[in-house]
Amino acid sequence: MRTRWPWAIILGMLIGVTLLLAGCRPDVPAPVRPIKAEVGYSAPDFQLTDLNGRQVRLSDFRGKPVVLNFWATWCPPCRQELPIFQDLHARRGDAFVLLAISEGENREDVLAFVQHYGYTFRVLLDPQLSVGRTYGARAIPMTMVIDPDGVIVYLRQGTVKTGELDLVLRDYIR
Amino acid sequence: MDKRFWVLLSLFLLMTAAGLLLGEARFVFANASLICLSCIGIQ
Amino acid sequence: MAFFARFTDALARLRRAPVQLTSTLLWNSYFLAPWLKNVPCPGFNCYSCPLAITACPIGTLQHFIIIRRVPLYLLGVLGLIGTLFGRTACGWTCPFGFLQDLLYKVPLPKWRVSNRWAPARYVIFALLVVIIPFIALEPWFCKLCPAGALEAGLPMIALQADLRELTGLLFAVKMVILALFLLWMMVTSRPFCRFVCPLGTIYGPFNRLSGMRLHFEESRCQHCDLCRHVCPTGLYPPEEIDTAGCIRCMECLKACPHGALQSCATGTSCTERSHA
Numbered sequence: 001m002r003t004r005w006p007w008a009i010i011l012g013m014l015i016g017v018t019l020l021l022a023g024c025r026p027d028v029p030a031p032v033r034p035i036k037a038e039v040g041y042s043a044p045d046f047q048l049t050d051l052n053g054r055q056v057r058l059s060d061f062r063g064k065p066v067v068l069n070f071w072a073t074w075c076p077p078c079r080q081e082l083p084i085f086q087d088l089h090a091r092r093g094d095a096f097v098l099l100a101i102s103e104g105e106n107r108e109d110v111l112a113f114v115q116h117y118g119y120t121f122r123v124l125l126d127p128q129l130s131v132g133r134t135y136g137a138r139a140i141p142m143t144m145v146i147d148p149d150g151v152i153v154y155l156r157q158g159t160v161k162t163g164e165l166d167l168v169l170r171d172y173i174r
Numbered sequence: 175m176d177k178r179f180w181v182l183l184s185l186f187l188l189m190t191a192a193g194l195l196l197g198e199a200r201f202v203f204a205n206a207s208l209i210c211l212s213c214i215g216i217q
Numbered sequence: 218m219a220f221f222a223r224f225t226d227a228l229a230r231l232r233r234a235p236v237q238l239t240s241t242l243l244w245n246s247y248f249l250a251p252w253l254k255n256v257p258c259p260g261f262n263c264y265s266c267p268l269a270i271t272a273c274p275i276g277t278l279q280h281f282i283i284i285r286r287v288p289l290y291l292l293g294v295l296g297l298i299g300t301l302f303g304r305t306a307c308g309w310t311c312p313f314g315f316l317q318d319l320l321y322k323v324p325l326p327k328w329r330v331s332n333r334w335a336p337a338r339y340v341i342f343a344l345l346v347v348i349i350p351f352i353a354l355e356p357w358f359c360k361l362c363p364a365g366a367l368e369a370g371l372p373m374i375a376l377q378a379d380l381r382e383l384t385g386l387l388f389a390v391k392m393v394i395l396a397l398f399l400l401w402m403m404v405t406s407r408p409f410c411r412f413v414c415p416l417g418t419i420y421g422p423f424n425r426l427s428g429m430r431l432h433f434e435e436s437r438c439q440h441c442d443l444c445r446h447v448c449p450t451g452l453y454p455p456e457e458i459d460t461a462g463c464i465r466c467m468e469c470l471k472a473c474p475h476g477a478l479q480s481c482a483t484g485t486s487c488t489e490r491s492h493a
Contacts, residue, residue, distance in 0.1 A: 072208060072210070073284075074205070074210070074280065074284050075212070075213070076212045076354065076355045077210070078210070103204065103208055104200070104205070104207070105204065109284070127204075129207055137208075138207070138208065139211050139216075140208055140209070140210055141211070157211070157377065157379050157380055157383070158216075158217050159217065178426055179300065179427070182296065182426060183297070183300050183301075185296070186293045186294075186300055187293070188293070189289045189290070189292060190290055190293030190294055190297060191293070192290075193292075194290055196289065196290075198281075198288065198289060198290040198291070199255040199256075201284065201286065202254070202255045202256075202272050202277050202280075202291065203254045203255035205264075205272065205276070205277060205280040206254040206255070206264040206269075206273070206276070207250075209265045209373070211380070211383065212360070212387075213265075213276075213356050214359060214360070214365050214370055215360045215362075215387050215390075215391040216370060216380055216383055216384055216388055217385070
């Protein structure tokens with residue numbers, strides 16, 4: 001009987017270490033990626049006001065994929081692609097977050113536009129173009145997809161095509 | 175003195191001032207800083 | 218208003234190319250952009266150019282028409298420039314005008330085009346800058362503009378590879394327009410300014426009203442026609458010195474050996490240009 005003791009101790013330690021490691025697993029930080037507005041990097045955080053006057057932070061939406069669309073009411077290709085976003089939002093709005101960032105316009109103009117077309121997705125106001133500049137959105141429209149971990153996984157200059165975002169989001173919707 | 179010159183000068187000064195007070199410079203800025211891809215013929 | 222006469226005389230003593238080069242570099246000096254993008258450029262210069270620091274007045278005008286706002290500030294600034302100096306900006310600070318002056322130096326057979334076609338620019342202005350953008354909600358002058366093609370379209374697709382796949386028929390049309398204009402500029406003097414430019418169209422009528430004015434002193438004229446030969450916009454200065462086609466380049470003042478073309482200011486008697 002006495003000879004079995006060391007084995008019991010070793011086994012106990014192994015189990016303990018395994019449990020410890022398993023317990024620690026969620027606390028192990030994800031590999032840190034540098035912050036940069038480019039595919040493969042962590043999306044820079046920002047805070048903007050939506051049309052209802054609420055402050056919205058990008059980091060509020062960790063855990064869900066986020067689609068950022070930079071647009072303006074006077075930009076024809078932006079106007080042209082908004083129905084695609086509305087459709088996507090209506091179908092999968094529960095599984096991802098759509099933030100349509102209006103560049104350089106005031107609340108009244110954007111609100112009137114959004115109400116006229118009956119868009120229900122969340123519109124953020126970037127009147128000073130500050131977030132647009134951080135994200136390099138000098139040419140609009142521009143669309144980005146940020147995965148649930150906050151990493152930019154997709155960037156599109158110009159209008160998105162129907163179904164294109166469905167394909168991108170499919171991999172990230174949990 | 176040419177009256178037309180002074181009338182025009184004050185009219186345009188007034189227009190500039192009024193436009194600035196109405197915050198038009200902001201619209202000029204946003205439009206000039208953003209590039210709409212179809213507007214410059216790319217898309 | 219002796220100021221305007223003195224200013225005109227000062228311009229007539231200056232060489233134009235260095236001034237044009239300096240202002241072309243200034244309007245496209247990149248680093249000042251965040252502070253001056255809310256100011257319209259006095260000359261014709263695309264604001265989508267990656268280096269541009271000011272707003273294109275014609276792009277801005279179409280933008281205000283599209284967003285249904287009266288462009289008080291823009292028209293006020295253009296009106297002020299026009300009221301003070303007429304079309305002087307065309308001759309001295311416009312980058313696209315400078316490009317035309319340079320290309321006309323290319324030694325090729327020259328093709329003189331009559332100013333009979335100059336009113337085309339009023340039609341282009343009315344249709345492409347005002348009426349069509351108002352209806353279509355798109356800046357159609359910009360979409361076809363050769364200055365935009367050269368300053369923004371080409372650099373942008375050169376710098377950003379993913380924009381290349383977006384280009385289509387419109388871009389091809391724009392490039393053809395640019396190519397045709399570049400060729401035309403080599404054989405005809407300032408064709409864009411004379412027959413197309415919407416900014417020149419706005420400034421033009423001010424030549425008759427502006428503080429800065431030119432004067433033809435008939436008694437001194439020896440009918441040598443030198444002024445007609447040096448005029449880059451194909452005018453006959455003795456008869457057309459204050460018309461909308463004059464870009465105030467002062468080449469005729471410099472050329473006239475008899476001092477028949479003189480600096481002048483509104484409301485004052487015109488002064489003779491002193492000859493060194």
